[in-house]
Amino acid sequence: MDNVYKPRVVVLTGAGVSAESGLKTFRDNNGLWENHRVEDVATPEGFAADPALVYRFYNERRAQLQQPDVQPNPAHKALAKLEQALGEQFLLVTQNVDDLHERAGNQRILHMHGKLLSARCCKTGRAIVWQDDFDDTTECRCCLPGEQMRPDIVWFGEVPMHMDDIIMALAQADVFIAIGTSGQVYPAANFVAMAADSGARTIEINLEPSQQNSLFDEHIVGRAGEVLPEFVADFIEQYC
Ligand code: APR
Numbered sequence: 054m055d056n057v058y059k060p061r062v063v064v065l066t067g068a069g070v071s072a073e074s075g076l077k078t079f080r081d082n083n084g085l086w087e088n089h090r091v092e093d094v095a096t097p098e099g100f101a102a103d104p105a106l107v108y109r110f111y112n113e114r115r116a117q118l119q120q121p122d123v124q125p126n127p128a129h130k131a132l133a134k135l136e137q138a139l140g141e142q143f144l145l146v147t148q149n150v151d152d153l154h155e156r157a158g159n160q161r162i163l164h165m166h167g168k169l170l171s172a173r174c175c176k177t178g179r180a181i182v183w184q185d186d187f188d189d190t191t192e193c194r195c196c197l198p199g200e201q202m203r204p205d206i207v208w209f210g211e212v213p214m215h216m217d218d219i220i221m222a223l224a225q226a227d228v229f230i231a232i233g234t235s236g237q238v239y240p241a242a243n244f245v246a247m248a249a250d251s252g253a254r255t256i257e258i259n260l261e262p263s264q265q266n267s268l269f270d271e272h273i274v275g276r277a278g279e280v281l282p283e284f285v286a287d288f289i290e291q292y293c
Pocket of ligand 1: 275
């Protein structure tokens, strides 16, 4: 029989969750930032200075995401199972801009750093599905001609998306689980402290201790695709 009470679970994911699907992380050896100046490709100033370069960078990442061999891995699938078991008690907050969580089946998901498969109007902020022919000359289709479209990505110096909903969820969480994130980028790096302040049990699942490692109650070291399926199966058996 189902337990009557299911814990409220907030999961935060980072690039490590998609690493086993063949997508590069940012700060690991040979990571995305190794060959690029962050200022050039991931700031509003970089976009203003050279939009063509920024479009090239994100178009390459989008093309990679659409390669047939880039598919959800067992970590993504385990999180979809966890959502299925917990229903409305579950929220997935991701820093990832890929769509692998959705492809695995997650629906209760907030992309705090935006989405690779979406573009938005520089003036109104209205987002639309990315079209393959978008480049730095593409004009916005939602307002006056002359406005530019940009990748729907939160760059350094910009405020992440959905922060009100995320803060509210963290304040109510019974369990907070961070997976595959180095804990170097704020405000996501603060979520463990916020969840702990609310009395949540906090768990880190990562290939190596993250920068926030000492703030977590529990640690699981390993590849997400290998350790998460068992963790989720145990969790569901215990609580759902
Ligand atoms: N399983 C679990 N963890 C892994 C795996 C794996 N298979 N592979 C790598 N990792 C871990 C790394 O050890 C590292 O701690 O995932 C983490 C990835 O860290 P980052 O590259 O810093 O990525 P992330 O934390 O998601 O970056 C946050 O920074 O540049 C911005 O906007 C970008 O959303 C991104 C944000």
